[in-house]
Amino acid sequence: MAYVAVRGGQQAIKEAEKLLHYYRLKDGEQPITINQIRTQMRLAVDKAMSEGSLYDPDLAALALKQAEGDAIEASFLLRAFRSTLPRQAYTDAIDTSKMEIVRRISATFKEVPGGQYLGPTRDYTKRLLRMELMEETEAEAKATISEFLENLNLNAEEVESGQVPTFPRVINLLKEEGLIHVPTQGERNTDGSVDDITRDALSFPTSRAVRLQAMTRGETGALLAFAYSSVRGYGDVHPTIGELRVGYVPVYMPHPIYPEETIALGRILVTEAEIVVRQQDENVSGAAQFAVGYGLCFGHNEDKAISMGILDQTMVAENPASPAQDEEFVLYHIDGIESSGFISHFKLPHYVDFQAELQRVRSINRKEENEV
Amino acid sequence: MSMYNYGFLDENTKRELRRKTLKAVAIPGYQVPFGSREMPVARGWGTGGLQVTLSLIGLGDVLKVIDQGSDDSVNACNLRDLISETSEVDTTTDTLEATVIQTRHRIPEEKMTDEQILVFQVPTPEILRTVEPSEQESRRMHAERDYSRLWVHLYEDIVEWKEIRISYDYPVLVNGHYICDPSPIPRFDVPKLHQAETLFLFGAGREKRIYAIPPHTDVIPLQFEDYPFNVESYESGCEKCGSTHTYLEESFDSNTGERYLYCSDTSYCGKQQLKGQHQPVEIGVGWNG
Numbered sequence: 001m002a003y004v005a006v007r008g009g010q011q012a013i014k015e016a017e018k019l020l021h022y023y024r025l026k027d028g029e030q031p032i033t034i035n036q037i038r039t040q041m042r043l044a045v046d047k048a049m050s051e052g053s054l055y056d057p058d059l060a061a062l063a064l065k066q067a068e069g070d071a072i073e074a075s076f077l078l079r080a081f082r083s084t085l086p087r088q089a090y091t092d093a094i095d096t097s098k099m100e101i102v103r104r105i106s107a108t109f110k111e112v113p114g115g116q117y118l119g120p121t122r123d124y125t126k127r128l129l130r131m132e133l134m135e136e137t138e139a140e141a142k143a144t145i146s147e148f149l150e151n152l153n154l155n156a157e158e159v160e161s162g163q164v165p166t167f168p169r170v171i172n173l174l175k176e177e178g179l180i181h182v183p184t185q186g187e188r189n190t191d192g193s194v195d196d197i198t199r200d201a202l203s204f205p206t207s208r209a210v211r212l213q214a215m216t217r218g219e220t221g222a223l224l225a226f227a228y229s230s231v232r233g234y235g236d237v238h239p240t241i242g243e244l245r246v247g248y249v250p251v252y253m254p255h256p257i258y259p260e261e262t263i264a265l266g267r268i269l270v271t272e273a274e275i276v277v278r279q280q281d282e283n284v285s286g287a288a289q290f291a292v293g294y295g296l297c298f299g300h301n302e303d304k305a306i307s308m309g310i311l312d313q314t315m316v317a318e319n320p321a322s323p324a325q326d327e328e329f330v331l332y333h334i335d336g337i338e339s340s341g342f343i344s345h346f347k348l349p350h351y352v353d354f355q356a357e358l359q360r361v362r363s364i365n366r367k368e369e370n371e372v
Numbered sequence: 373m374s375m376y377n378y379g380f381l382d383e384n385t386k387r388e389l390r391r392k393t394l395k396a397v398a399i400p401g402y403q404v405p406f407g408s409r410e411m412p413v414a415r416g417w418g419t420g421g422l423q424v425t426l427s428l429i430g431l432g433d434v435l436k437v438i439d440q441g442s443d444d445s446v447n448a449c450n451l452r453d454l455i456s457e458t459s460e461v462d463t464t465t466d467t468l469e470a471t472v473i474q475t476r477h478r479i480p481e482e483k484m485t486d487e488q489i490l491v492f493q494v495p496t497p498e499i500l501r502t503v504e505p506s507e508q509e510s511r512r513m514h515a516e517r518d519y520s521r522l523w524v525h526l527y528e529d530i531v532e533w534k535e536i537r538i539s540y541d542y543p544v545l546v547n548g549h550y551i552c553d554p555s556p557i558p559r560f561d562v563p564k565l566h567q568a569e570t571l572f573l574f575g576a577g578r579e580k581r582i583y584a585i586p587p588h589t590d591v592i593p594l595q596f597e598d599y600p601f602n603v604e605s606y607e608s609g610c611e612k613c614g615s616t617h618t619y620l621e622e623s624f625d626s627n628t629g630e631r632y633l634y635c636s637d638t639s640y641c642g643k644q645q646l647k648g649q650h651q652p653v654e655i656g657v658g659w660n661g
Contacts, residue, residue, distance in 0.1 A: 012446055082410070084381075086384060201405035328506055337410060338415045338416075338578050341416040349445055351623075352440045352441060352478055353440075353540045355636075356559065356560075360535075
């Protein structure tokens with residue numbers, strides 16, 4: 001293979017890359033381990049998996065290490081790896097009613113069947129910097145763990161029975177009363193297939209499947225901003241969190257040979273939000289009803305799942321009057337890999353384009369001067 | 373790179389890209405949506421051109437990659453590395469030697485032949501985006517050849533500024549049907565697209581579109597009878613090679629701060645300099661013959 005000798009550019013990018021590797025380690029500290037990142041930066045790992053659209057905590061931790069903690073860069077690394085994997089099969093739809101709950105709350109009713117479980121939440125902590133963590137030792141960490149486990153007040157009866165409590169969906173209480181509008185149009189195409197945004201470019205109007213797929217791999221901050229805009233002033237949704245769940249669900253795929261069998265692939269941590277809003281869809285007539293906006297993403301990321309649930313319901317407007325109602329506006333601008341890529345591309349040379357701009361501006365000015 | 377497939381993309385993806393490319397060639401100027409893959413370079417950094425190039429390059433091809441006319445530009449180096457490492461092809465800076473040239477924002481100064489393909493990296497493929505932000509509506513406008521708002525936009529420029537202000541991304545009518553964006557090449561390069569011998573392919577990765585201008589196709593920049601299309605021109609030539617018929621960039625001397633004009637096509641400029649020193653060098657003809 002013959003290589004052309006190019007002058008400064010080739011050398012410059014090689015040296016810049018070396019410098020980058022040096023910067024990651026230059027202070028001579030013990031290299032951070034993938035295990036440490038995966039277990040102690042779990043929310044960063046979850047976000048990278050969700051936005052990178054690849055459920056692999058180890059690779060997500062690696063991506064975060066390589067990206068020195070930059071969330072979008074880490075998700076980009078995962079996405080670029082993911083896109084090299086051939087598409088072998090689709091899994092069955094996950095059943096979140098079978099979820100092993102880590103956290104489960106509802107804002108619609110005080111008491112719900114199955115009960116509310118706060119789980120590990122920061123919602124009611126005082127956001128004070130815990131200075132003692134500055135010097136946290138391994139011994140202290142172990143003490144925290146054993147103290148917590150010793151004082152764990154488990155319900156002996158439940159533990160003995162081995163029964164995992166089940167959590168019927170809160171939304172079903174309203175559904176039974178006929179207060180929830182159930183869309184007649186399914187998310188599957190008539191031939192049973194489901195649209196796949198990784199195989200086909202978006203085309204508008206989109207199917208709901210496409211909207212949900214685009215949002216679940218969207219950038220958390222972008223979803224948050226759009227959802228916030230719709231509830232703060234540019235829109236008219238009044239969302240209530242019907243149910244928010246965080247937990248593990250099993251994933252199955254159809255057996256490639258025996259159609260009646262499925263293969264269990266493992267389990268994944270997901271956050272699911274069902275957002276109750278007043279029916280917004282102009283095409284639906286009849287009795288006053290609620291509609292449910294749906295949010296689901298990899299990992300523990302409540303802001304994202306809730307924002308997704310809200311936007312699922314803002315984008316049903318036939319004549320969008322605000323940005324969050326306009327599916328093109330939302331879906332084209334929530335992908336972190338696309339938006340950061342395009343914004344960063346302005347760092348590339350634009351000598352040719354700018355020269356063309358200079359020529360045009362000077363030409364216009366010459367004409368103006370000649371007029372005077 | 374052995375853990376990756378030949379040409380980086382998996383074979384199913386390449387097949388899809390080739391099918392979409394064929395469709396694009398069959399409908400000159402029409403933007404064909406495709407399932408653009410995430411690449412190991414950032415969106416907006418040439419992922420569309422890269423996917424098109426990787427889908428058509430093979431052993432025996434000779435690759436040239438330029439960015440803003442320069443083979444040595446850092447992103448061109450990076451893309452050239454990626455393509456040549458994964459496709460095991462030879463690379464060149466000489467326009468005449470290349471079989472596939474991937475470019476960002478320029479068409480080389482030497483005329484290309486029917487044995488060569490030029491692949492453009494396209495940031496925003498939709499020429500109507502200036503007048504219509506919605507993709508759904510833009511597609512309707514193309515389908516109905518409803519280009520009135522674009523024409524009005526050009527007309528308003530003339531009323532307000534006495535000329536069309538568009539400097540790059542200049543709208544062209546392809547094969548008398550679709551108006552399309554020739555990518556952000558300067559006006560200077562637009563006439564090269566008309567009735568050329570070369571296949572021009574356009575890849576927009578982030579926007580997930582492929583389009584084409586096949587050889588021997590009419591490509592007419594939008595203009596008015598009394599305000600004909602014109603291109604960039606210069607009062608002097610290239611400071612390095614003396615050329616007065618090339619696209620030049622202004623640059624400042626890093627020591628003296630003086631302003632100079634240099635050829636943007638660095639390969640061509642280098643050849644002209646060799647010629648000036650009476651060294652043996654083969655220089656192709658210009659696009660005008």
